[in-house]
Amino acid sequence: MKKTSFVVTFLVLAWPAIVENFLQSMVGFVDSLFISKLGLIEVAAVGVTNAILQIYFAVFMSVATATAVFISRSIGEQDKEKSKVIVSHALILTSCIGIIFGFLSFFFASDLLSLMGASAAVVDVGSSYFRIISIPSIFIALVFTMGAILRGTGDTKTPLHAGLWMNLIHIVLDYILIFGLFFEGFGLTGAAIATVLSRMIGVGLLLRGMNRKNLLPPLDLRLWSIQTDLFLRIVRIGIPAMLERLFMRSGQILYFGMIIRMGTDIYAAHTLTGNFTLFSTIVGSGLAVATTTLIGQNTGSGKLDHVKRYGNIAISLTSIIMTGVLLIVWLCSFGAAEWFTTNSEVIHLMIAVLLIDLIAQPATGIVTSLTAILQAGGDTKYPMYVTWIGIWAIRTLGVYLFGVYWGWGLIGAWSAIALDNYIRAGILYWRYRSFKWIKPI
Structure with missing residues (x-):
């Protein structure tokens, strides 16, 4: 295959995932715009x-990551029955984890918000919102896993169609x-209910898509009985991916707490800025979907030369596209920021x-692609260790030193984040060049 053929294959697989994630980012953007009209406390x-919730997502996404790796490998091996067994195990594991997190949310919502360092006013407003959003966590978890199953087979269009309807319904309900229509609106509570309803619809649409693609295992004990060896292998791949994200999110909680203590206006600026940066992040996540699928399938089929070609393409394109997207977002922010707040500072x-x-962004793109490449190759531990060191030894410490100790505020905090991304990009690239990350699963 020529290089252009590899690039085209990569982009054809990636674009539905990019569009789907872009739609999700638009929903988050519009949701934040609506909520900003309620006040900065609500924001x-x-x-x-x-x-x-990012911690919840870290756990749910780890199951989805492991599922995508196993599904893509089995597709490369052309083992359809193995794929169905993987699907059944993934759905069972996902449902159990979602239910557990729902119970945690019911009992500890206020405590978790207080632990973040939120003021009494924020805890009072946020507790009911948090409970409504997170008690039905099973739907969040299933959306992650079922989407990963479909994408792992190379079908990125079905999740796109499901996401399109889910997000359109979300915006309308939001x-x-x-604000209400022929009745008084429910404010922040209404936003939470709209989110939950749209996720439930999304699960239904993804289930229908899986059924049409003949991915749902029939009610056969042979397919739904837990195979301990396979179950443990899925968990073994998933746990480092989970810890990688948990190290990221737990570090975020710590330095988010530092930023909260800088003042409500500063934290609101941090939160609103996150809604703008989400555009490049979501595009990068879409490209990572294609990366995981292609690396996994070609590893499963033993085409290691293709694995290397797709790896190089993924690194270059992810870095370039993410940087280009954020450049456009930054240029637009000069006018768009006024949609969210009139506070000039x-x-x-x-x-x-x-x-x-x-x-x-160039470093962020490299980290995004290399993490997907290494995980798809079966090396989920190395990204975990790199994230652990980067987030705790560089980013969190840097936020304290730059933002708090030296008094640079939010500018210092985001400078520490940038430094962390560049250092992690260098370490991950060194591992990638060694090609020791291609492992059996």
Whole structure:
């Protein structure tokens, strides 16, 4: 195959995932826009809640990552029955984890918000929002896993179609339930209900898509009985991926807490800036989907020369595209920031922080692609160790030193984040060049 053929294959597989994730980012953007009309307390409450939910997502995404690796390998091996067994195990594991996190949310919502350092006003507003969003965590978890199953087979269009309807419904319900139509709106509670309803619809659509693709295992004990060896192998791949994300999210909780203590306006600026940077992040996640699928399938079929070609293409394109997207976002932010707040200090701070993140984007793209490559190759431990060191020894410490100790505030915090990304990019690239990351699973 010519290099252009590899690039085309990569982009054809990636574009539905990019569009799907872009739609999700648009929903988050519109959701934040609606909530910003309620007040900065509500913005801060949603920001703190989402920071905690990122830990939930880390666990759910680890199951999805392991599922995608195993499914893509089995597709490369052309073993259909093995694929169905993997699907059944993934759905069982996902459902159990979702139920457990639902119970945790019911009992500890207020405690978790307080642990984040949120003020009494933010905890009061955010507790009910957090409970409504996270008690039905099983639906969040299933959306992650079922999407990963479909994408692991090379089908990125079905999750796109499901995501399109889910997100359109979310936006409509969001507006109606927050502000009302022929009735008084429910405010922040309405936003939470809209999110849950749209996720339930998304699960239904993904189930239908899996059924049409003949991916749902029939009710056969042979396929649904737990095979201990396979189950443990899925867990073995998933745990380092989970810990990698948990190290990231737990570090975020710590330095988010530092930023919260800088003041409500500063944390609101941090939260609103995150909504702008989400565009490049979501595009990178879409490219990582294609990376995982192609690396996994070609590893499963033993085409190691193709694995190397796709790896090089993924690194280059992910870095370039993510940087280009954030450049456009930064240029648009000069006018778009005023949609969220009229506070001039918050607006100026958002624009300055976005510029720092733009400078960091080439490294962020490299980290995004290399993490997907190594995990798809079966080497989930190395990215875990690199994230652990980067987040705790560089990023969190850097936020304290730059942002708090030396008094640079939010500028210092985001500078530490940029430094961490560049260091991790270098370490991960060194591992990638060794090709010791291609492992049996």
